[in-house]
Amino acid sequence: MSPLERAALVVILLVAAALRLTGLDWDEFQHHHPDERYIAWVATTIDFPALGSLGWADLEPTTATFNPFRWPPDAASEGIVVFQDERRDFAYGHVPLYLGVLATRLAERVGPALVPLLPAGWSLTADVLNGAGRIEFHHLTAIGRALTALFDVGTVLLTFVLGRRLYGVTVGLLAAALLAVTVMHVQLAHFFTSDPYLTFFTVAALYALVLAHGATDTRRRWLCLLLAAAAIGLAVGSKFTAVLLFAPLLWTAWAGGAARRWWGETAAAVAVAALVFALTNPFALLDRTCPAPEERPSFGPLALPDGLARSCYLQNVAEQNAMVRGVADLGFTRQYDGTLPYLYFIEMQLRWGMGPLLGVVAFAGLGWAIWGALRPTASERTGRAWLRRLRAEPAVIPLLWVVPYFVLTGSFAVKFMRYMQPIAPLLLIFGAALLVAVGRRVAARRGASEDARSADRSGGRITAGLAAAVLLFTGLYALAFMAIYDQEHPWNAASRWVYATVPPGTTLLSEQWDDYLPATMLLDGQRRRREEFPNAELTWLSSPDAGDDEAKLLANLDKLAAADYVTILSNRVYGVVPRQPERFPLSSQYHQLLFDGRLGYELIWVGGRTPRLLGLSLVPDTFGWPGLTPPAAVADALGGPTISFGRVDESFVVYDQPLTMIFRNVGGMTVEEMRAQFR
Numbered sequence: 001m002s003p004l005e006r007a008a009l010v011v012i013l014l015v016a017a018a019l020r021l022t023g024l025d026w027d028e029f030q031h032h033h034p035d036e037r038y039i040a041w042v043a044t045t046i047d048f049p050a051l052g053s054l055g056w057a058d059l060e061p062t063t064a065t066f067n068p069f070r071w072p073p074d075a076a077s078e079g080i081v082v083f084q085d086e087r088r089d090f091a092y093g094h095v096p097l098y099l100g101v102l103a104t105r106l107a108e109r110v111g112p113a114l115v116p117l118l119p120a121g122w123s124l125t126a127d128v129l130n131g132a133g134r135i136e137f138h139h140l141t142a143i144g145r146a147l148t149a150l151f152d153v154g155t156v157l158l159t160f161v162l163g164r165r166l167y168g169v170t171v172g173l174l175a176a177a178l179l180a181v182t183v184m185h186v187q188l189a190h191f192f193t194s195d196p197y198l199t200f201f202t203v204a205a206l207y208a209l210v211l212a213h214g215a216t217d218t219r220r221r222w223l224c225l226l227l228a229a230a231a232i233g234l235a236v237g238s239k240f241t242a243v244l245l246f247a248p249l250l251w252t253a254w255a256g257g258a259a260r261r262w263w264g265e266t267a268a269a270v271a272v273a274a275l276v277f278a279l280t281n282p283f284a285l286l287d288r289t290c291p292a293p294e295e296r297p298s299f300g301p302l303a304l305p306d307g308l309a310r311s312c313y314l315q316n317v318a319e320q321n322a323m324v325r326g327v328a329d330l331g332f333t334r335q336y337d338g339t340l341p342y343l344y345f346i347e348m349q350l351r352w353g354m355g356p357l358l359g360v361v362a363f364a365g366l367g368w369a370i371w372g373a374l375r376p377t378a379s380e381r382t383g384r385a386w387l388r389r390l391r392a393e394p395a396v397i398p399l400l401w402v403v404p405y406f407v408l409t410g411s412f413a414v415k416f417m418r419y420m421q422p423i424a425p426l427l428l429i430f431g432a433a434l435l436v437a438v439g440r441r442v443a444a445r446r447g448a449s450e451d452a453r454s455a456d457r458s459g460g461r462i463t464a465g466l467a468a469a470v471l472l473f474t475g476l477y478a479l480a481f482m483a484i485y486d487q488e489h490p491w492n493a494a495s496r497w498v499y500a501t502v503p504p505g506t507t508l509l510s511e512q513w514d515d516y517l518p519a520t521m522l523l524d525g526q527r528r529r530r531e532e533f534p535n536a537e538l539t540w541l542s543s544p545d546a547g548d549d550e551a552k553l554l555a556n557l558d559k560l561a562a563a564d565y566v567t568i569l570s571n572r573v574y575g576v577v578p579r580q581p582e583r584f585p586l587s588s589q590y591h592q593l594l595f596d597g598r599l600g601y602e603l604i605w606v607g608g609r610t611p612r613l614l615g616l617s618l619v620p621d622t623f624g625w626p627g628l629t630p631p632a633a634v635a636d637a638l639g640g641p642t643i644s645f646g647r648v649d650e651s652f653v654v655y656d657q658p659l660t661m662i663f664r665n666v667g668g669m670t671v672e673e674m675r676a677q678f679r
Contacts, residue, residue: 001169008173009160016156016180019478020149020189023485024123026656028492029138030519033655036192039097040141042068042090044077046101061287068097069287069312079135087290091316094281095237096197100144104136107143144192151200152189156180158203159425165210166395167433174432174467178361179425181471181478184353187656188418197238199422205231205245206401206426209252210394222265225253229269233276237284240317241422244408246270248400255391284313326413331513331541333414335576335650342410348417351645352620352652354424358431358474362424365431366402373399398426416651435470439463480613487609490660491569495519495530497605497662502565504532509559509566511573512537517662536563540587541573547583553678556590557671564665566594566601570658571622575650578626589678595631598677600667606637608659616641620648622659634659 001009031037047065049058058064065072068090071083090097111129118125126132127142134142159179164172179185188196205228212224232249235242253266278285290312308314322328326336336344350359373396376386390396402423409419439462495518498508510516516537520529538556560566568574574591581588593599611618617640623630625647653659 005169005173009176012160012173012177012180013153013157016153016176017149019180019186019482020152021123021146022482023190024127024142024145024149026190026485027489028521029127029134029141030489030492030521031137031141032489032491032515032519033191033193035092036141036144038090039092039100039192040137040144041080041082042088043097043101043104043140043144044080044136045072045075045082046097047072047075048101059282059286061283061289064283066098067283067287068092068094069283069290077136080137087312089316089319090312091320092194093197093236093238093240094284095201095234096144096148096192096194098280099197100140100147100192103147104140104143107139141192145190148192148196149189152185152196155185155196155200155203155425158200158207159429162203162207162210162398162425163429163432165207165214166398166429167436170463171429171432171436174435175425175429177471178358178428178432178474181475182354182358182424182428183474183478183481184349184417184421185424186478186481187652188421190656193418194239195418195421198235198242199425201231201235201238202242202245202401202422203425205229205235206248206398209248209397213252213256213394213397215256221256222268225249225265225269226272228252229272230276233273234280236273237277237281240320241405241409244404245401246273247404248397249273251400252397255396281313284311287312290315324412324414331576332572334541334580335572336413336415337576337580339415341412342406344415345406345410345417345420348415348649348652349420352648353417353420355474355477356645357470358428361431361435361470362427363431365429365434366406366427368434368437369395369399369430370403398429402426415649417649418651432467435466436463439466476613477611477618480611480616480618483612484609484657489656490607490609490658491515491517491519492521493607494567494569494605494660494662495521496523498533499523499528502533505534506565507534507536507563509536509538509563511541511568512539513541514569514572517567517569538566540577540584540590547580548586550586553586554671554675556587557674560599560601560665560674561669561671566663566665568661568663570654570660571650572654574628575622575626578628586678591626592628593677594663595628597631597667599674600665600669601663602666603631603633603661604664605662606631606634606660608638609657610638610642616643618642619644620653620657621646622648622653631661634661 027033031040045065046068049065061067061070062085063073064070065075069088071086071088073085075082075084107129111131115125115129115131118129118131120126120131127134127139128146130139130142156176156179160172160176162172163175185196208224208228208231212221212228215221215224228249232242232245235245249269250266253262253269288308288310290310292309319328323330323333326333346359346363349362350356353359354362373390373393377389379385405423412419442462498518499521502508508517516530516535518528518530518533520527520531522528536559538559539552540556542552577584578588578591590599594601595603610620617638619638619642621644
């Protein structure tokens with residue numbers, strides 16, 4: 001690499017770090033992300049025994065102090081409720097959890113020495129090193145978010161080295177730059193959840209496999225294969241989906257090895273992957289104390305072999321599999337009813353995850369890479385010749401991860417945007433390679449030069465122009481997205497309003513499957529608790545079999561008639577129920593009646609935070625898809641000129657940028673008067 005290229009890489013990594021490490025306190029550590037909240041809650045009870053004294057007694061699942069599947073006896077943590085000696089459902093890999101705990105223990109050791117040396121106002125000082133004196137539950141979250149951000153910066157670096165290895169320095173730098181400003185990656189780097197760790201270890205494994213494929217020295221090849229296997233073990237230990245990485249592992253062992261030894265390399269690599277998984281996820285193998293699964297209303301039958309039926313890990317994997325296949329009828333997954341396999345994932349990336357220009361480049365790059373691998377060249381007259389070329393082509397290795405992953409994941413009934421993160425770096429490598437190839441082809445067709453050197457320069461200028469357009473648009477989108485971290489989280493702002501306005505003891509209605517107000521917080525030196533305000537839930541999204549009946553409607557209207565306030569914290573319910581009138585013929589009418597004031601309620605508080613740049617707000621459309629007309633006050637609250645990329649996946653907005661509304665009962669309507677409004 002030239003000095004200029006090294007400098008470019010440093011700038012890319014600094015930009016990636018700045019985008020990911022800014023706004024670690026995006027919710028003032030109120031734990032508004034439910035998965036993150038649960039992981040941090042479990043983490044407060046994880047206590048590792050000293051390695052020198054580790055014995056079999058420490059690995060007993062019912063008493064182990066670092067078993068994610070069970071609340072250990074006598075565990076406690078300040079400021080939160082910790083259960084005692086009970087099983088718990090932990091549907092995540094051990095690796096992110098353990099890394100977060102280890103990083104927190106390290107920060108606790110070095111913090112007291114470093115805090116006096118650093119400015120008190122830094123997030124590093126107050127949050128990461130805990131100069132603010134937060135309780136363990138909050139400090140773990142701060143450390144977890146910082147660690148996730150650093151891992152995602154590491155993914156940017158790995159994207160560069162993999163892209164350079166496959167297509168050259170230009171592609172590596174461009175792919176890394178594109179990933180640095182990819183909004184989906186920036187957002188997910190702010191959450192202490194599993195997907196960024198899965199992505200990091202996946203790209204690391206693929207890079208090691210590409211190195212093994214190109215190695216001419218046997219020892220180097222073995223080393224790279226075993227490193228790849230270790231990374232696969234860590235990836236599977238982060239999220240079970242990574243088992244698909246065994247496809248490129250087997251291909252690499254077969255394609256680059258001699259016929260007499262490739263099976264031995266495969267066996268050794270698989271053994272290393274299994275060993276690393278076992279060491280980093282011990283209770284996935286050891287804990288078989290969970291009751292044998294039976295038919296469950298939500299998840300249906302969990303088909304597990306008799307010998308493994310009590311494995312807590314496999315039960316969680318089976319339940320997650322039931323969820324993503326649509327077998328489990330859960331309120332928070334019904335948003336995907338009626339969405340198209342594969343196309344919905346692509347649509348959400350083009351609209352919000354990557355943005356329009358980058359999304360087109362990424363998926364076009366995937367198509368270009370697949371076509372380049374599958375299309376026979378003029379010299380390939382036989383299938384054997386075509387196969388020889390594939391065996392020699394290193395780009396086939398990441399394709400053997402991306403294509404099976406997208407084929408499988410794209411078919412899921414449940415389509416959270418984050419499911420695309422593990423293939424996003426590879427899509428951007430292919431997209432960057434496509435931009436370079438397009439630049440060269442356009443230059444060649446124009447006949448811009450008479451020699452190869454000037455042709456390269458001309459192609460480089462065209463590539464630079466295309467890349468600059470994509471980078472500029474995506475970079476501005478990322479910059480606008482960062483503006484949400486300069487604004488108070490709507491649930492916190494709404495909580496402050498409740499404490500200041502609503503008398504304690506007043507019942508606040510919330511919606512089932514969503515969060516509820518107010519959040520416990522410190523106001524003017526006094527700790528105010530959500531328990532001051534009783535909560536009752538409206539169940540519009542409930543009932544898995546019969547979506548609606550008269551009894552359900554009257555029960556909800558009875559709550560509405562008796563209450564003074566109704567809170568709607570996000571689009572989790574109103575974005576789903578009105579779209580399913582066949583299933584919810586009564587409930588689907590509720591939100592528009594509420595918004596129109598026909599149930600006697602008036603919107604008195606609305607808040608949200610949206611991406612903003614130069615006075616222009618980028619507002620996700622949460623009302624158009626369910627066919628609702630929002631209250632006029634919603635548009636007034638957003639203020640200023642707005643644009644939108646259209647409908648949005650709920651998971652993109654519900655955690656860090658939800659639109660929140662509070663309605664007050666001003667009409668005092670009876671149940672009968674409200675019932676008359678429903679058809």
